[in-house]
Amino acid sequence: MRNGMKSIIFKINQKDTTSKARTGEIRTPHGVVRTPNFCAVGTQGTVKALDGQDLQNIGLDIVLANTYHLHIRPGEDVIDAHGGVAAMMDWNGPTMTDSGGFQVFSLGVALEQGVGKLLRENDDTVAKPRLNKITEDGVHFQSHIDGTPLFLSPETSIAIQEKIGADLIVAFDDLESPKYDYKETKRSLDLTEKWLIRSKKAHKRGDQLLYGVTHGGSFEDLRIESAKTNDKIFDAIALGGAHSSKENMYDVVRWTVDNVDENKPKHMLGVGEIDDIFHIVELGIDTFDCVIPTRVARMGWYFVYPPEGNPKNRFRKDISKSLNSSVMEPLSKDCQCMVCQKYTKAYIHHLFKARELLGYRLLTYHNLAFYADLMSKIRESIENGNFESLKKMWLE
């Protein structure tokens, strides 16, 4: 059954008349992902604070988990024994796994051969760079949990992802730091391209759709080269990298989309904020994943609809502010989610002040419902030919 026919199909339904936005669907053995859509991030096999039933009730189509984290624990064999991540977490729908390439970057890497070392600015509080070796063969590094030596390569990442059993999986890539100069970025891209070919070769399961990953930093010619290479190898394309600015990120999307078969599904890795989603859907991207709605929820932030929400406040507010202490209103006026039907700001404020677990759950639920609803509004607007006006209404 694992080597059966390709069972994942992407189909475009409706193209926007004034932009590259389109609606479509990715049909997987576990269900349909209506696009454009947003993947809830469940790195460790759980969307933090929620269970599978919640995800269902929220109306999400797909959840993204992480190869590196799940490999370290509980291990792909345990997941396989459950019948895959989705079954393990009682999520009755499609899933995607990221390859672990990002963790090699985000956990702090100093590259061999002087290729450079990572680190987004202002981020030195997060990670002490670990001297991990990246070789052409793969990446040697240590578990962030107990220091166990680990090795990740295109072959091991794909093998792990096949066992984890998501419907959509991602090729193993090397992440360039935004600080790299052209030469360093080019060297990283060359390595990624070798790894992409090996990832493709290693992938055996026909019931999973393997995404390539584009790189090339902020450089137009490298991005174009990467897009073309990916387009030759893969039936689905993910856009990778750590972007230094929104403007450049949007350029990167343009350069990439222009050089990839429009009929292939395109995923924007790790993005984004509300404005990013509008801008990038408009440029022809079909799916996103981002930690923002879930992480930010645990920090007390909840999303609000326009006009209260706008690009300036990034459509979010902080429930822990004392001005919420006796507000007998839902989080966001026009929100139809379960949380907004049942609970007041005053109550959720209290939950956060008391650090009660329910607070994290309610804001996570609301934020994901907000994102799911936004995506649904975007799809509907594309179908109805008024994406542009929806975008204006939100962003202006």
Next chain:
RNA sequence: GCCGAGUUGGCGGAGUAGUCAAUCGCACCAGACUGUAAAUCUGGCACCCGUUUGGGUUACCCAGGUGCAAAUCCUGGACUCGGCA
């Protein structure tokens, strides 16, 4: 009534002559967060001035005192808490 202990910033609680505007925790305020080492992290928290180094004022129950110097020592007072009657 007698004996003993104590009174420090919103709270708890260090400090017991100079390096103290006062450790630390909580609370509070502000900020950060884009393929999750994140229910996390950073900063502020007497008042005033300065963009920074910094400067000034008022402060450790109250009132006096000693001393170059006091939250820290002495005297008196107020209040609190134990033990004995």
